[in-house]
Amino acid sequence: MPVTGSPPAAGSLAVGAWGDAAIKFGNSFGAIAGFLGVLLVVFLVAGRARGRLARPLAVLVLLGPAVLLLAVGLVAPLIRTVYLSLHGADGTFVGGENFGWAFTTDSVRKVLLNTLLWLVVAPLVATGLGLVLALLVDRMRGQSVYKSLIFMPMAISLVGASIIFKFVYEARGKDQPQIGLLSQLAHAVGWSDPPNWLLSQPLNTFLLMAVMVWVQTGFAMVVLSAAIKAIPDEVVEAARLDGATGVRLFRHVTVPMIRTTVMVVLTTVMIITLKAFDIVRTMTGGNFGTQVLANEMYTQSFAQFDDGRGGALAVLLFLAVLPLVAYNIVQLRREREVR
Numbered sequence: 001m002p003v004t005g006s007p008p009a010a011g012s013l014a015v016g017a018w019g020d021a022a023i024k025f026g027n028s029f030g031a032i033a034g035f036l037g038v039l040l041v042v043f044l045v046a047g048r049a050r051g052r053l054a055r056p057l058a059v060l061v062l063l064g065p066a067v068l069l070l071a072v073g074l075v076a077p078l079i080r081t082v083y084l085s086l087h088g089a090d091g092t093f094v095g096g097e098n099f100g101w102a103f104t105t106d107s108v109r110k111v112l113l114n115t116l117l118w119l120v121v122a123p124l125v126a127t128g129l130g131l132v133l134a135l136l137v138d139r140m141r142g143q144s145v146y147k148s149l150i151f152m153p154m155a156i157s158l159v160g161a162s163i164i165f166k167f168v169y170e171a172r173g174k175d176q177p178q179i180g181l182l183s184q185l186a187h188a189v190g191w192s193d194p195p196n197w198l199l200s201q202p203l204n205t206f207l208l209m210a211v212m213v214w215v216q217t218g219f220a221m222v223v224l225s226a227a228i229k230a231i232p233d234e235v236v237e238a239a240r241l242d243g244a245t246g247v248r249l250f251r252h253v254t255v256p257m258i259r260t261t262v263m264v265v266l267t268t269v270m271i272i273t274l275k276a277f278d279i280v281r282t283m284t285g286g287n288f289g290t291q292v293l294a295n296e297m298y299t300q301s302f303a304q305f306d307d308g309r310g311g312a313l314a315v316l317l318f319l320a321v322l323p324l325v326a327y328n329i330v331q332l333r334r335e336r337e338v339r
Contacts, residue, residue: 084311098312123269130220151218158278227261
């Protein structure tokens with residue numbers, strides 16, 4: 001009969017696990033200590049520099065690490081992505097063929113149109129709700145409590161928010177007990193056989209947008225509330241003396257005074273919406289007509305293993321985000337100049 005060795009004792013396994021943990025901790029501590037040591041040496045050298053070398057060395061020490069990290073984490077991946085977008089899955093150069101595929105294939109065009117729908121609806125609704133809530137909450141007692149509750153979803157990751165809403169949209173058969181909040185509400189109002197919400201097109205797309213709106217409304221409310229409070233009291237009093245109250249005061253005084261902030265909030269939510277990968281991936285995986293550009297990019301790169309098409313979609317996403325970021329920077333600079 002073959003002789004088998006006895007299994008290792010539990011004590012030896014525990015000792016081995018503790019030993020591995022100690023080695024990993026030592027390696028991590030050594031790496032951090034080495035990094036801090038290098039920084040200390042660099043700062044000591046920069047502090048002792050005199051004469052012509054003092055200013056260039058100070059600039060190098062302060063900006064060098066940031067520029068290096070920016071180059072490694074942003075510039076190099078961007079260059080590589082553009083390179084991949086010009087090549088096929090087998091590595092051969094194809095030029096703009098991948099971009100032509102993105103704009104001529106029916107399935108991908110639907111993805112682009114769906115992304116455009118997200119880009120229009122979700123930011124407008126989140127910003128509009130944030131503005132309304134900012135006006136209403138500022139007139140209530142204990143406004144800090146209400147603002148904290150409305151802002152709280154911002155502390156939840158988009159994946160966590162998606163899981164929460166996935167339970168809200170849960171739908172079961174007609175003869176089974178409903179655990180989804182939306183289905184229970186449908187039963188409460190007399191709708192005996194509600195649909196499977198995440199399978200119903202195009203309703204499911206708007207239900208996914210509701211997750212983004214729920215998360216971003218608190219951000220919009222807080223920023224816009226601060227902008228409204230920054231309006232000089234003299235301007236508001238002068239408008240009231242001229243007979244502007246209620247809606248007229250809001251349209252002709254409040255909105256023009258906070259227009260820059262509204263646009264900054266709107267474009268910021270647009271940038272976040274363009275990267276709405278987490279919600280779609282968690283709730284539907286891009287199926288049932290809910291696919292968006294960010295998730296399609298992931299699918300092409302890591303499911304279809306076509307880095308060329310995935311890179312082309314990533315470049316399109318980058319080009320879509322770039323003008324929004326540039327607009328935000330220009331608006332913020334103008335606001336600072338006015339102040």
